[in-house]
Amino acid sequence: MKIVKTILAVLFGLMFINAGLDKFLHYMPVPPMEGEMLKVGMAFGTIAWLMPLVGAIELLGGLLFAIPKTRALGAIVILPITVGIVLHNAVYMPEGLAIAGPLLLINLWIIADNSNKYKAMVN
Template sequence: MKIVNLIVRLLLGLVFVVFGLNGFLHFIPMPPPTGTAAQFLGAMFVSHYLVAVFLLQLIPGVLLLINRFVPLALTLLGPVIVNILLFHISMNPAGLPLPLVVTVLWLVTAWSVRSAFAGIFQQNVPEE
């Protein structure tokens, strides 16, 4: 299982490093979106919001690849993945398979470090 966790973590890190870098270097050609997706991405591009999104993909991706601060990297990637899923579900269903794979990779990686998240799943906070 240790090898599976290693492979999954590296794949997840690689996906986010590649797509995070692609946001800055544009080495993967992608067809322009149409309709609502084009308007949404256009607004994010013009406002420079995508710079933050690409950094929030790149930095945790590197952390996953070098096996440092893995719970922090997963915490940063969680909302990014949710937004990617919502984007593809609501505006671009054709691109949904990769976000679903990434979600599974994230879940497997999170499960492998679940003890780091034990504190946030407490029903009651002990009083001091």
């Protein structure tokens, strides 16, 4: 089970590192948007600091998540991003839930697996 967790955590981390880098380098193609998605994309684009902030959190969270020693911290750092991805997909692109849902589940699994490390924060 430890090997499965390690493989999933590294892949999860790499996915977010890639997504974070793309926020700065723009190397992945963006599919054409229409309707409500176009409005959302335009709204996000008007907030100049938003995507760089999300990209930085994705990079940091992905790096922390991929490294076993910092995985518990990475899981907390990246949690708001994964929740946002799931909510965005649930509202605007339900077909994306096939990827977003498992990402959130992996994130929650790592948080649950490291729950003893968070006790000091909530006591």
